Amino acid sequence: MLLMKLQSKEKFSFLQLAHYLARVDNNYGPREEEILLEYCTEMGIENLDSFDSENFSLDGILKDFKSEKSKRIVILELMILIHIDHTFNLNEQKLMKQISQNFGINIEDVNDYSQWGKSVAMLYEVAKIFINEKKI
Secondary structure, eight states: OOGGGSOHHHHHHHHHHHHHHHHTTSOOOHHHHHHHHHHHHHHTOOOOSOOOGGGOOHHHHHTTOOSHHHHHHHHHHHHHHHHTTTOOOHHHHHHHHHHHHHHTOOHHHHHHHHHHHHHHHHHHHHHHHHHHOOOO
């Protein structure tokens, strides 16, 4: 719901950043894949055919987000991706610290966003159960 507020270039940059984050803990799985596909649907863009982490430039991607609003949306949405597998790996923590510092967002806000992301990830899992629930 928040990703629709990003500019077109920001959407593609966000998708690359999300792919990078999903792989930074060396544990890319079906839950991350599902969230990435949900992001694409929400933004109305196609998923990447492949992700080239060797040529990924974090600093270059982060420069694409100009407004304070866009930067906060990025961090909020990335927190859902982080928490969807019920872990907040050290590499993910380091990356989020780097992103938030680059964006000039203080750690207290990032901690609040992390709690929000954890809640949304949990509610997403509950919604999937409700959707798949069969009535007798």
